[in-house]
Amino acid sequence: MNVRVNGKxxxxxxxxxxxxKNALMLIEQRLLPHQFKIVGTRNFHExxxxxxxxxxxGAGAIGATAAYGLAQGARAFHGNDLRKFAKxxxxxxxxxxxxxxxAVDPVNAMNDVRRHMSRGETVEEQQALALASAxxxxxxxxxxxxxxxxxxxxxVRNGMRVLTHCNAGWLAFVDIGxxxxxxxxxxxxxxxxxxxxxxxxxxxxxxxxxxWELAQEGVSHQVISDNxxxxxxxxxxxxxxxxxxxxxxxxxxxxxxxxxxxxxAVLAKRHGIPFYVxxxxxxxxxxxxxxxxxxxxxxxETEILGAxxxxxxxxxxxxxxxxxxxxxxTSGARNPGFDxxxxxxxxxxxxxxxxxxxxxxxxxxxxxGA
Amino acid sequence: MNVRVNGKxxxxxxxxxxxxKNALMLIEQRLLPHQFKIVGTRNFHExxxxxxxxxxxGAGAIGATAAYGLAQGARAFHGNDLRKFAKxxxxxxxxxxxxxxxAVDPVNAMNDVRRHMSRGETVEEQQALALASAxxxxxxxxxxxxxxxxxxxxxVRNGMRVLTHCNAGWLAFVDIGxxxxxxxxxxxxxxxxxxxxxxxxxxxxxxxxxxWELAQEGVSHQVISDNxxxxxxxxxxxxxxxxxxxxxxxxxxxxxxxxxxxxxAVLAKRHGIPFYVxxxxxxxxxxxxxxxxxxxxxxxETEILGAxxxxxxxxxxxxxxxxxxxxxxTSGARNPGFDxxxxxxxxxxxxxxxxxxxxxxxxxxxxxGA
Numbered sequence: 101m102n103v104r105v106n107g108k109x110x111x112x113x114x115x116x117x118x119x120x121k122n123a124l125m126l127i128e129q130r131l132l133p134h135q136f137k138i139v140g141t142r143n144f145h146e147x148x149x150x151x152x153x154x155x156x157x158g159a160g161a162i163g164a165t166a167a168y169g170l171a172q173g174a175r176a177f178h179g180n181d182l183r184k185f186a187k188x189x190x191x192x193x194x195x196x197x198x199x200x201x202x203a204v205d206p207v208n209a210m211n212d213v214r215r216h217m218s219r220g221e222t223v224e225e226q227q228a229l230a231l232a233s234a235x236x237x238x239x240x241x242x243x244x245x246x247x248x249x250x251x252x253x254x255x256v257r258n259g260m261r262v263l264t265h266c267n268a269g270w271l272a273f274v275d276i277g278x279x280x281x282x283x284x285x286x287x288x289x290x291x292x293x294x295x296x297x298x299x300x301x302x303x304x305x306x307x308x309x310x311x312w313e314l315a316q317e318g319v320s321h322q323v324i325s326d327n328x329x330x331x332x333x334x335x336x337x338x339x340x341x342x343x344x345x346x347x348x349x350x351x352x353x354x355x356x357x358x359x360x361x362x363x364x365a366v367l368a369k370r371h372g373i374p375f376y377v378x379x380x381x382x383x384x385x386x387x388x389x390x391x392x393x394x395x396x397x398x399x400x401e402t403e404i405l406g407a408x409x410x411x412x413x414x415x416x417x418x419x420x421x422x423x424x425x426x427x428x429x430t431s432g433a434r435n436p437g438f439d440x441x442x443x444x445x446x447x448x449x450x451x452x453x454x455x456x457x458x459x460x461x462x463x464x465x466x467x468x469g470a
Numbered sequence: 471m472n473v474r475v476n477g478k479x480x481x482x483x484x485x486x487x488x489x490x491k492n493a494l495m496l497i498e499q500r501l502l503p504h505q506f507k508i509v510g511t512r513n514f515h516e517x518x519x520x521x522x523x524x525x526x527x528g529a530g531a532i533g534a535t536a537a538y539g540l541a542q543g544a545r546a547f548h549g550n551d552l553r554k555f556a557k558x559x560x561x562x563x564x565x566x567x568x569x570x571x572x573a574v575d576p577v578n579a580m581n582d583v584r585r586h587m588s589r590g591e592t593v594e595e596q597q598a599l600a601l602a603s604a605x606x607x608x609x610x611x612x613x614x615x616x617x618x619x620x621x622x623x624x625x626v627r628n629g630m631r632v633l634t635h636c637n638a639g640w641l642a643f644v645d646i647g648x649x650x651x652x653x654x655x656x657x658x659x660x661x662x663x664x665x666x667x668x669x670x671x672x673x674x675x676x677x678x679x680x681x682w683e684l685a686q687e688g689v690s691h692q693v694i695s696d697n698x699x700x701x702x703x704x705x706x707x708x709x710x711x712x713x714x715x716x717x718x719x720x721x722x723x724x725x726x727x728x729x730x731x732x733x734x735a736v737l738a739k740r741h742g743i744p745f746y747v748x749x750x751x752x753x754x755x756x757x758x759x760x761x762x763x764x765x766x767x768x769x770x771e772t773e774i775l776g777a778x779x780x781x782x783x784x785x786x787x788x789x790x791x792x793x794x795x796x797x798x799x800t801s802g803a804r805n806p807g808f809d810x811x812x813x814x815x816x817x818x819x820x821x822x823x824x825x826x827x828x829x830x831x832x833x834x835x836x837x838x839g840a
Contacts, residue, residue, distance in 0.1 A: 133797070296804070297801075299774065299797065300697070302695050304797070308797060311798035315800040322802050323774055323802070325774055327696050328730075331729060331809035331810075332806070359697045359701060360695070360698075360700070363737060367736055396701070407777045407794070407796055408794075412776060421794075424777070424780060424782065424792075424794050426669070426674050427503070427674070427681055428682040428685055429504070431681035431685050432693070433692050433693040433694065434698065434702070439704065
């Protein structure tokens with residue numbers, strides 16, 4: 101999407117590949133929203149470090165980064181020996197996989213690249229196929245998000261007030277995003293509406309990343325505390341909710357997403373406000389039978405006991421955000437990172453293949469890549 | 471309640487009066503939880519400034535501070551001229567009232583003191599009555615909170631996990647608190663239970679003040695993000711909710727309290743978890759007929775766009791917390807400070823006169839000081 105740099109708006113993807121330099125170009129997401137910077141990774145070790153250190157984050161974005169990283173590693177190999185090359189590729193694969201060991205997207209993306217590579221008969225052919233399929237993977241990610249936007253934008257009407265939670269925006273993908281795709285498509289179509297961004301404690305991805313994205317695109321929006329949506333719904337000031345998903349159960353329609361999503365779904369149900377979840381097909385889990393069995397990561401207490409920010413008085417042009425402690429220093433915290441929203445609270449799942457009732461995903465699994 | 475100072479636990483009230491020095495002694499609440507300090511106000515101007523600058527905050531605490539402040543002002547008068555004295559008292563009253571112009575507690579407290587003073591026939595008698603009635607006001611605040619604790623502690627059973635929101639603790643009163651009163655009484659009775667404190671963005675009074683209070687008393691507790699309670703309820707990890715109230719409608723049982731309270735009530739209802747509101751009688755509004763008519767203060771964007779904390783690496787012994795900006799710098803915010811919870815979501819209202827169904831307050835208005 102667009103980023104204003106030196107007063108001009110320019111289009112960026114979160115991840116691109118510079119074939120001449122054999123380098124990935126990544127938006128340094130840890131500096132946002134306070135600083136916009138592109139960093140290059142010169143080899144697959146640096147690319148793995150960028151995933152590990154969360155320079156790049158978000159399912160689609162780390163998938164594409166791993167795909168490009170595998171191509172980058174492949175292209176750095178010198179020689180014609182296919183056996184040595186295969187061993188090298190294995191090292192690259194394992195290095196990139198180990199960068200975010202619980203994430204499924206890098207693995208799926210790299211398996212995809214490997215499958216394409218295997219059709220090549222020489223090292224050179226395989227190297228070329230690696231890059232071509234990584235590019236294809238990234239382009240498909242964009243195409244899927246665009247399709248989500250096309251289906252979802254029909255739901256966004258003039259004058260609406262739309263609530264979103266966390267960041268399922270273009271920064272989490274290669275471009276466009278999932279929950280934000282209907283918003284950007286409706287905005288591009290000239291519709292006028294307003295977005296409320298839940299700040300999304302503890303890491304505040306709504307206040308930092310989603311708000312930054314919307315500001316760059318010129319979409320009317322305001323940040324609210326996670327406590328405020330209930331009141332706004334009660335007063336009739338929210339017309340629709342759109343969120344993303346980390347994992348959607350194809351058999352039950354349950355959605356695991358950032359902590360607080362379930363609460364918003366409960367509130368939306370009470371107030372008769374439509375609650376949509378926008379997802380690329382890759383997040384659908386066709387195997388798991390019960391949302392209750394989705395493991396909920398318990399994250400660090402540090403996130404709850406403080407926050408990351410910058411000095412509001414800072415004279416430094418591009419300040420780095422840093423941690424301040426907020427809570428009582430002798431208190432501990434609980435920090436579940438995700439929650440599970442049952443299908444009965446979800447109005448529809450917006451996918452690249454169309455909008456479905458969550459209970460109907462299984463019935464349509466043929467269309468949905470099961 | 472108790473505060474550990476230099477390794478020893480000592481009892482404090484938020485407000486006390488030093489008759490020899492004609493000074494109020496106040497806990498400097500702006501420094502909590504990072505620093506515990508008592509400050510003295512030497513005259514009614516300083517007392518008004520302490521209310522205005524929020525050295526002292528919370529309905530009961532500012533009520534008692536204003537009552538003592540009026541006595542302090544009265545006692546500083548020299549002479550026997552009753553007319554001049556009355557004029558002086560009026561100045562003191564107006565000065566203290568203007569410190570928090572929308573708060574009702576200082577006014578009610580000072581009216582109470584004035585009523586008692588009027589029985590005195592000389593300046594000296596009125597001065598003595600002023601102090602005696604201010605002391606009585608403060609002691610009654612404590613007695614009411616203690617009575618809330620006695621009624622409410624019966625609800626707290628061994629092994630329970632209790633959720634609370636914001637700070638309706640002893641720091642908001644003279645002692646004991648409202649929502650915390652059942653917790654402290656149950657703890658004193660030797661019951662074992664666990665408290666989850668919502669951090670309560672944007673000002674985080676749960677993470678700072680309530681967590682500090684509970685830590686000082688040795689009550690088992692953890693801070694959670696405002697997003698987490700829904701998930702914890704879903705997993706069966708919360709057994710009861712107790713919150714305070716800024717205004718309770720005697721005619722309908724609706725409760726206005728810190729933003730996010732309504733959301734917790736909706737979640738509790740869905741999960742069949744009892745939701746209690748603990749209140750001193752002074753917060754009951756017997757006139758207003760509709761919760762919808764309670765004005766909801768829209769507070770500063772600054773609160774939403776950042777947070778107050780201290781450097782976690784600070785080597786300073788008693789660091790002052792300061793503001794850091796979190797959100798995207800080109801984004802704005804909405805910041806409603808309160809919300810209204812309807813009676814149907816409230817299991818019971820815990821008052822000094824007993825526990826009542828919210829719908830029954832009006833029926834029992836005789837007992838409830840209407």
